[in-house]
Amino acid sequence: MNKLQLLLVFFSTLIMTVGCQKETIKPNILWIYVEDLSPEFGCYGNNIVNTPNVDELAINGVKYTNVHMPAAVCSAVRSGIITGTMPTTLGLHNHHSSRDLASAIFLPDTIKTIPELFKDAGYFTYNWGKDDYNFWYDRRNLYEGDFRSIGMYGMSGNKIDWNAREEGQPFFGQIQLYGNKHVYNRKFKEKRIRAIDPDMMEVPPYYPDSAFIRQDLANHLECIELTDREVGEIVEALRQDGLLENTYIFFISDHGMRLWRHKQFLYDSGTNVPFIIAYYGEDGKLQKGTVNNDLISGLDIGTTTLGLANIEIPSYTEGIDFLAADYQPREFIISVRDRCDFTIDRIRSVRTKEFRYIRNFYPDRPYMQPNYRDEWDISKRMHQLASEDKLGENPAKFWGNERPSEELYDVEKDPDMINNLAYSEEYLGELNRMRTTLDKWIDATDDKGQYPESVDGLRFMYNRWKEQCVNPEYDQFK
Known part of the structure; x- marks a missing residue:
């Protein structure tokens, strides 16, 4: 093999090596x-x-x-x-x-x-x-x-x-x-x-x-x-x-x-x-x-x-x-809400391109049940407006004493999610589809939120927050 051939082999090998190194850089x-x-x-x-x-x-x-x-x-x-x-x-x-x-x-x-x-x-x-x-x-x-x-x-x-x-x-x-x-x-x-x-x-x-x-x-x-x-x-x-x-x-x-x-x-x-x-x-x-x-x-x-x-x-x-x-x-996408600090809740949601479905498992508990934000000045002002019936129609829905068990929103027509369609006959078909989707997901994944939280977990929260723990799940520690 002459010098020219040796040089060609050398540079070909070098190019291949450099190329492989570039490909393997993570x-x-x-x-x-x-x-x-x-x-x-x-x-x-x-x-x-x-x-x-x-x-x-x-x-x-x-x-x-x-x-x-x-x-x-x-x-x-x-x-x-x-x-x-x-x-x-x-x-x-x-x-x-x-x-x-x-x-x-x-x-x-x-x-x-x-x-x-x-x-x-x-x-x-x-x-x-x-x-x-x-x-x-x-x-x-x-x-x-x-x-x-x-x-x-x-x-x-x-x-x-x-x-x-x-x-x-x-x-x-x-x-x-x-x-x-x-x-x-x-x-x-x-x-x-x-x-x-x-x-x-x-x-x-x-x-x-x-x-x-x-x-x-x-x-x-x-x-x-x-x-x-x-x-x-x-x-x-x-x-x-x-x-x-x-x-x-x-x-x-x-x-x-x-x-x-x-x-x-x-x-x-x-x-x-x-x-x-x-x-x-x-x-x-x-x-x-x-x-x-x-x-x-x-x-x-x-x-x-x-x-x-x-x-x-x-x-x-x-x-x-x-x-x-x-x-x-x-x-679709599933999102979940459960206990947040001392506030015990359970909410599930299904989001598609067109609709948002929300299921409230505790409709007897207000959206704004006692929570960590209550100490904020802005929260106190909101509670004051609510007590004086000065919030206005739409904000008042979120600050009342109850909430609906189900919510359904057309996210394209109503991006702020104000108009609950869950009780509209026109949207019953969509509501049922969402219900089925959520029920199947809960069963398929064995959603752990359907089971009570451990006594030790609740006790830790109670010991941390004491009198702020007003949900009945904490009564066992009082």
Whole structure:
């Protein structure tokens, strides 16, 4: 073989080797996880806020408009996403469960969380911020780095980022942002980017048009702008570290904003969240700058994340990989509400493209039965207006002493979900279809919410909240 032939063989081998190495480079994946924010960013159509950084994510990825979480409170949502299963399937549906060993819920040995699956695949995994999972676990099996207990919120990872990994190791990371919870910070007015005029707010018909409501809605938008700045800082850090081109960025809120009928409730305002996947490189699986209107469950976030890393998705998961070649859109999404702190409730919902069905298992208990928000000044004002019969017709429906056992809404004609069609003859066929769908799901998944919570779990809540525990389930401890 002459020198020319040897050189040709050498360079051919080199090209093939480099090509194979490029193909086997694993992508990094980062979840930017935000608390209590509704989809009110500029890219979602809000003309008041300035959100250039989140809008840039949408330009460099896919914006999803019809994503609904499996619950509307943080711990149940996070427990569902991190396991890829409905919280009711594994008994993780009651808010802030497993906060002590006596009442602990353990995952079956056959269940591995999403970060554990990434660890098995050689990824560096971390979560900077709260976990808030409703099961008992050894955090070291899920995440690297130091952590601490933050009381009712469980464990929280200390400051850590992708730079703690070994050189060349791919990472699956999470960064938790405060979102709407920024308003609880005493220095919020100093931290916010600007004050937004409450008079610019469009008040939903389920709230009275009062100054204190307008102010809270304005604060929510101020939190959105503050969150946008934080997102920009994260993206810039990835860019500076040379990681932006090979990192899928998931931007997620756990549920809707903090107010009533949003957080903890199963209307679109509670379950529908902003969700964007961005990828700044040119070799990704996304069609950049596109909008996806498919029904997507929050459960699908974990399974799709696994799919992007070419990690096998376990058969026990209930999520769908919506970026897979054989993806088929969902026909409906189930969302659940159960005990939230000391407030015992059970609500189930079915959401299709056209309708939202809600079943209230405790119609004798008011929507606004005693709950943790009662101490807020804004809640006291609402209770005062309700006692004086000054709420107005639509808000008063939510602040009465009873509620209907069933609700049905045409989400296209009635996006605010004001007109309950469950008792209309015209919609009886749709109502029956929804009833059947929910009944079949409850049976098929053995919805654990149909069974009483453990005595130890209730006792823990009673010992924590004492006289605020007014539901009859707590009488055994009095």
